[in-house]
Amino acid sequence: MLDIRLLREDPTFVKEQLARRDPVFSEMVDAVLACDQKRREAETQVQQLRSERNRLSKEIGILKSHHQRTDALEREVKSSAHQLELLEETSRKLQEEQRTLLLNVPNLPHRNTPDGSDASKNVVVRSWGEPRNKQNEDHLLLGERLGLFDFNRASKLSGSGYVCLTGKGARLERALINFLLDLQTEEHGYKEMGMPLLVNREVMEGTGQLPKFEEEMYGVDGGLQFLTPTAEVSLTNFYRDEILHQRELPLKLVACTPCFRRESGAAGRDRxxxxxxxxxxxxxxxxxxxxxxxxEELATLTGDAERALELLELPYRVLEICTGDLGFHSMRTYDLEVWAPGQGSFLEVSSCSQCGDYQARRMNLRYKNQEGKNEFCHTLNGSGTALPRLYVALLETHTQPNGPLLLPEPLQFYFGASSIP
RNA sequence: GGUGAGGUGGCUGAGUGGUCGAAAGCAGCGCUUUGCUAAAGCGCCGUACUUGAAAAGGUACCGAGGGUUCGAAUCCCUCCCUCACCGCCA
Structure with a gap:
């Protein structure tokens, strides 16, 4: 959520910045400001009426303590009660309207984020390793040959879009998870967390999944709670409504969780x-x-995720996402794309985003700065990494033609063997 | 799920209808004094919104939402959460 004061003070700047994403967002600014104007007028009236009521009530209290008659005053207060009620209702509605409008305005892009209308304008900022194109088998065939997973039986249980990992295949995912978590906790200083998967509406609103992307989420209990589409939601909201000490920042958290997404906008794609x-x-x-x-923290966070790919000997590239392709709550994002030889393409396995105070304002997450003033924190998140696509790249890169999957050295300890025959 | 007790400022904790945004203590900040790693005294010390050029005002907030009342932290209702005990259960 953007700061309404910034919109009031410099609407031109806000419009310019939003236009870098898409001109349609600039148009939202005037609507928000019009609502803000009406809201403040209503609020001022409410406050004046209440002030008057408080004054009279106080007077009644004083008179009563002197055992004097107060009927006239009481009648006076009562006479404006109805009007106050109506104005309060108006004011409340306008507040809600303004918040809703503001919640649907995306974050402003970072000054360094490259301009561009769509994903084709993303910029490759660096790459690592040689993406060999040796006509490797597709991971589906490899998985079948090595007995790692079962899609048909998964669809019996849950429909399409689910998988059952079987035997060594399940163990391989567990090995990857343990490797990734140990890397981030022991070498990069993140605190490992185990988080709830069902969270409340406000929490989903805090990180920006709601209200705009509700159709992408799995809701339960009639929409009271949601399955988290990423641990970003629970981890970032962990300190919501709190005031942190500057000396404890930056806080670095890591968690491995299942993630749930409807992928409704992607029907038919990557089936x-x-x-x-x-x-x-x-x-x-x-x-x-x-x-x-x-x-600085975005740079190191991205590097922390990259390190995992390097240790697994998986070639990848880093894309800086342009304004037109930027996620809703992000001001700057680096995507990590790992090379999948069987697909003949790069797969996005991580998206490292800097969110400024956009999420912190929504979730009222603050810290006390050196002057003792409360200020909104900045939040960042990135995958380190998503498992299935990492799994695909690992299979397609390290499985020998008609041979075993040779595990990269760091994974062998976690898997308990050096290969899967 | 049942019963009971609770939810007040960064923390502890008083406050059961009126001048209470809320005592006191701790923590924090500033000053004074004395001085061996500190003590004592004094002062300051919530957040958000809003009016205003500013100075300075106003409004709201005592878990959340409703209600009663001229007036609610305080009374009533609903819900949420915490703690204790019981029941059930991985």
Whole structure:
């Protein structure tokens, strides 16, 4: 959520910045400001009426303590009660309307985010390793040959978009998870967390999944709670409504959780295989920091995720996402794409985003700065990484033609063997 | 799920219808004094919204939402959460 004061003080700037994403967002600014204007007028009237009521009531109290008659005053207060009620209702509605409008305005892009209308304008900022194109088998065939997973039986249980990992295949995912978590906790200093998967509406609103993307989420109990689409939701909201001490920032959290997504907008896309699932595991990195730390923390967070791919000997590239392709709550994002030889393409396995105070304002997450003033924190998140696509890249990269899957060295300890025959 | 007790400022904790945004203590900040790693005294010390050029005002907030009342932290109702005990259960 953007700061309404920024919109009031410099609407031109806000419109310009939103236009970098898409001109349609600029048009929202005037609507918000019109509502803000009406809201403040109503609020001022309510406050004046209440002030008058408080004054009279206080007077009644004093008179009563002197055993004097107060009928006239009481009648006076009563006479404006109805009007006050109506105005309060108006004011409340306008407040809600303004919040709703504001919740649907995306974050402003970072000054360094490259301009561009769509994904084709994303910028490759670096790459690592050689994406060999040796006509490897597709991970579906490899998984079948090695006996790692079963899609047909998964569809009996849950329909399409689910997988059952079987035997060594299940163990391989567990090994990957343990490897990733140990890397982030022991080498990069993140605190490991085990988080709830069902969260309340306000929590989903805090990180920006609601209200705009409700159709992408799995709700339960008639929409009172939601299955988290990423641990970003639970981890970032962990300190919501709190005031942190500057000295404890940045906070660095990591959790591996199942993630649930309807993928309703992607019907038909990536239907086969592990690439787009309704449920998948993901190791998520979250940082909460002060504004001056945020740029640097995004760089290190991205590096922390990249390190995992390097240790697994998986070639990848890093894309800087342009304004037109930027996620709703992000001001700057680096995507990590791992090379999948069987697909002949790069797969997005991580999206590392800097969110400024956009989420923190929504969830009222603050810290006390050096002057003792409360200020909104900045939040960052990134995958480290999503499991299924990492799994695809691992299979397609390290399985020998008609041979075993040779595990990269760091994984062998976790898997308990050096290969899967 | 049942019963009971609770939810007040960064923390502890008083406050059962009127001048209470809320005592006191701790923590924090500032000053004074004395001085061996500190003590004592004094002062300051919530948040959000809003009016105003500013100075300075106003409104709201005592778990959430309703209600009673001229007036609610305080009374009533509903819900949520915490704690204790019981029941059930991985």
């Amino acid at each position: 086969r295989g592990l690439i787009r699932m309704h449920q998948f595991h993901k190791v998520e990195l979250v940082k909460i920091c002060s504004p001056d730390q945020a740029d």
